[in-house]
Amino acid sequence: MVSPADIPIRDAATVILLRRDGTPRVLMGQRGASAVFMPNKFVFPGGAVDPNDALVAPTGLCHETRRALQNDSDADAQALVAAAIRELWEETGQMLGVPGDWADPPRGWRGFAASGHRPTAAGMRFFFRAVTPQGAPRRFDARFFLVDATALITDPDDFGRAEDELSHLHWVDLKAARALDLPFITEVALAELAAHLANPTAPLTVPFFRNDDERHLISRLGGRRPLDHAPEV
Known part of the structure; x- marks a missing residue:
């Protein structure tokens, strides 16, 4: 049996998609009851970084x-951003992309490429980081990206192209x-x-839930300027 301390921590990426055409809302879905990780929980779209994500270079x-x-870390920034865009596409059918041909996309990106688009990170802001605590069946070092829904090139109410990992989107x-x-x-x-x-307009720092011990549960990764085009209530 694998000790909880020996469970590897995988890099992951999550998208907090914010919609502001009225009262501020976020896009969420429910994980399946049979899921090994966080069954039945409502979550933001996201998942582990795939090795092929490092082969993708989002624009913007x-x-x-x-x-x-x-x-923040030695993780591949490009791969993290690419994983966030891919997971959003797979789990919700929503796309952060720009028109463009993609002759030889890596596995995991072929459906995205078939739409006639390439991924773009324009408007994505690093917002939050958290490591899954010990004791969970799977552990992730997740980076959360805040994205305004106006960056989508898809209909924000159409989830017809979503895979079945999340329900009740x-x-x-x-x-x-x-x-x-x-x-x-x-x-x-x-x-x-x-x-x-x-x-x-307050200086934006990135909260980091390390989950490594009780004394250092949370820290703040260095200060940054306020978000460009900061969301408004």
Whole structure:
């Protein structure tokens, strides 16, 4: 039997997609009851970085986000951003892309390429980081990216191209989201988002839930300028 301390920690990427045509809402879905990791929980779209994500070069990654990711760890910033875009596409059918031919996309990206688009990271901002605590059947070092829904090139209400990993995909009001069955870290991310929306001009630092010991549960990764085109309530 594998000891909890021996479970490998995989890099992962998550998208907090924010919609502001009315009361601020975020896109969430429910994991299946049979899922090994976080069954039945409502989550943001996201998942583990695939080795082929390192072969993808999304356009539009701003210097500030790239620098924050590179300063944060030795993980591949490009692969993290690519994984976030791919997982959003797979789990929701929503696309962050620009028109363009893609002659030989790597495995895992062929459906995206078949749409006639290439991935873009324009508008993605590194917002949150958390490591799954010991004791979970799988562990991830997840980077959360905040993206305004206006960056989508797809209909934000059309989930017809989504795979079946998440059910009950819907846009949920930030306050109403608190009533859903959420992982603890998702509750914290929502609280951070609410605080940011309440004061969007404050210097943005990235909360990091290390989950390595009780004394260092959370830290803040270095200060950054406020988000470009900061979300407004």
